[in-house]
Amino acid sequence: MTERVLRLAAIGGDGIGPEVVAATLPVLAAAVEGGGGTLVVSDLDWGGERYLRTGEVAPADAPDIVRNFDAVLFGAVGRYDVPDDIPVWDLVIRLRQGLQLAVNVRPVHAFPGVPSPVRDVEGVDFVVVRENTEGEYAGIGGRAHGGTGAEIAVEVAVHSAAAIRRVAGYAFQEARRRSAPLVAVSKSNAMRHGYALWDQVVAEVAAGFPDVAWERVFVDAMAARMIERPRSLGVVLASNLFGDILSDLGAVLGGGLGMAPSANICADGSGVGLFEPVHGSAPDIAGSGAANPLGCVLSGAMLLDHTGFAAAAARVRDAVAVTVADLTARTPDIGGRATTAQVAARLLDAVTARRRPARSERDSVGRPGLTAREAGTRAGMTQTPDAEDQPDRATTVGETGGLPGRNAAPEASQLSEDEMADTVSGAGPAGGTAADEPESSTAGNG
Ligand SMILES: NC(=O)c1ccc[n+]([C@@H]2O[C@H](COP(=O)([O-])OP(=O)(O)OC[C@H]3O[C@@H](n4cnc5c(N)ncnc54)[C@H](O)[C@@H]3O)[C@@H](O)[C@H]2O)c1
Numbered sequence: 003m004t005e006r007v008l009r010l011a012a013i014g015g016d017g018i019g020p021e022v023v024a025a026t027l028p029v030l031a032a033a034v035e036g037g038g039g040t041l042v043v044s045d046l047d048w049g050g051e052r053y054l055r056t057g058e059v060a061p062a063d064a065p066d067i068v069r070n071f072d073a074v075l076f077g078a079v080g081r082y083d084v085p086d087d088i089p090v091w092d093l094v095i096r097l098r099q100g101l102q103l104a105v106n107v108r109p110v111h112a113f114p115g116v117p118s119p120v121r122d123v124e125g126v127d128f129v130v131v132r133e134n135t136e137g138e139y140a141g142i143g144g145r146a147h148g149g150t151g152a153e154i155a156v157e158v159a160v161h162s163a164a165a166i167r168r169v170a171g172y173a174f175q176e177a178r179r180r181s182a183p184l185v186a187v188s189k190s191n192a193m194r195h196g197y198a199l200w201d202q203v204v205a206e207v208a209a210g211f212p213d214v215a216w217e218r219v220f221v222d223a224m225a226a227r228m229i230e231r232p233r234s235l236g237v238v239l240a241s242n243l244f245g246d247i248l249s250d251l252g253a254v255l256g257g258g259l260g261m262a263p264s265a266n267i268c269a270d271g272s273g274v275g276l277f278e279p280v281h282g283s284a285p286d287i288a289g290s291g292a293a294n295p296l297g298c299v300l301s302g303a304m305l306l307d308h309t310g311f312a313a314a315a316a317r318v319r320d321a322v323a324v325t326v327a328d329l330t331a332r333t334p335d336i337g338g339r340a341t342t343a344q345v346a347a348r349l350l351d352a353v354t355a356r357r358r359p360a361r362s363e364r365d366s367v368g369r370p371g372l373t374a375r376e377a378g379t380r381a382g383m384t385q386t387p388d389a390e391d392q393p394d395r396a397t398t399v400g401e402t403g404g405l406p407g408r409n410a411a412p413e414a415s416q417l418s419e420d421e422m423a424d425t426v427s428g429a430g431p432a433g434g435t436a437a438d439e440p441e442s443s444t445a446g447n448g
Contacts, residue, residue, distance in 0.1 A: 073276075204239065
């Protein structure tokens with residue numbers, strides 16, 4: 003049987019980013035190993051600390067470097083001593099634009115019992131599909147008359163029919179896959195050019211999906227609806243700015259920013275995806291052990307799905323469901339007292355439960371406070387040094403070929419029996435279908 007190898011670039015970044023990535027990697031490694039595969043990880047030291055040290059957040063050819071991997075797991079960037087726009091533009095947006103990651107997928111799933119400031123979130127399960135390369139984040143604009151007291155700034159929102167078409171096509175496909183209604187977010191009543199084009203192109207794309215019920219909702223009304231009737235939502239299609247804001251609001255329904263995963267992918271599923279929690283670097287809690295790693299872990303599950311490790315993804319989601327149901331394994335943001343490391347240990351215990359041979363091994367793998375590197379090594383994860391320090395190694399990874407097809411169902415011959423059995427059993431909690439009983443059926447074609 004062919005051994006399947008998943009080659010990851012891991013970018014911890016700043017603040018809690020490295021903490022949640024360190025908690026995630028052993029879980030992914032154990033899940034992949036549970037299906038007979040191997041996870042090979044290269045740590046990339048990109049982020050604010052590198053900027054302070056070298057003057058650059060990431061190498062100029064960062065997109066080319068990560069193309070040598072199957073996928074990227076990313077924590078977050080941002081530090082108090084580095085202007086916020088530098089790491090976001092020089093790393094996050096550079097990778098999204100450079101790799102043409104046109105679609106940002108942000109699922110919102112309310113796990114049973116996880117507290118939310120919103121009173122009734124039971125059964126909430128929808129996905130925000132956000133345009134990821136242009137809109138208000140195109141980077142076009144400028145400032146003039148600085149220091150005169152009459153400074154002006156121009157930020158140009160760019161909307162192209164091509165980008166709207168590709169993200170809308172993805173969103174309608176997703177709605178069809180979920181048998182769920184779609185809401186297209188707009189603001190064409192006030193912004194008469196860019197969002198009028200959105201309305202037009204979305205309607206054109208919708209015509210190709212007569213089986214998908216859809217409606218247009220203005221972004222302000224959408225914010226209210228996400229709180230008032232979140233179960234009426236299946237797929238939310240939004241521009242870059244609107245999707246960014248609404249998905250943070252959505253995260254609150256699922257227990258907060260610490261619970262929210264995301265995937266940055268090409269619209270056709272090809273290429274290298276970037277998987278990251280929705281939250282930022284949370285410098286206010288960095289180093290305190292209070293960071294909730296579950297958003298990052300669920301991003302890892304999306305990564306596994308995207309790279310053809312569906313059974314491993316299901317194992318990770320199952321482990322998250324088990325962990326959040328354990329009141330002693332919740333971080334403070336979701337009402338618990340556990341540390342990041344304790345949650346990580348609980349996750350690892352859950353994901354390895356099925357194949358646990360002996361008590362002594364369980365204790366050595368799952369004890370709280372285990373570092374990712376220790377736990378990863380024991381769980382079968384191979385850590386490699388920074389790819390830039392190991393150019394030969396990175397090149398070798400890119401040239402080996404024969405990597406598992408990205409976003410493609412793996413060949414049956416590549417799967418172990420365990421993988422095949424689990425693939426048939428389907429996705430876990432955060433990867434399921436949209437709410438079965440929408441509160442409203444007002445969505446209609448047109
Ligand atoms: N993709 C990215 O790397 C990204 C995204 C957003 C913000 N940022 C950057 O992060 C920095 C902080 O930004 P912010 O404060 O606006 O947003 P943030 O998401 O970092 O934090 C917002 C609040 O949520 C809490 N929080 C976030 N993640 C959490 C987790 N996993 N567990 C528990 N609590 C969590 C924080 O403690 C904070 O109170 C800034 O420098 C910003 O530019 C980076």
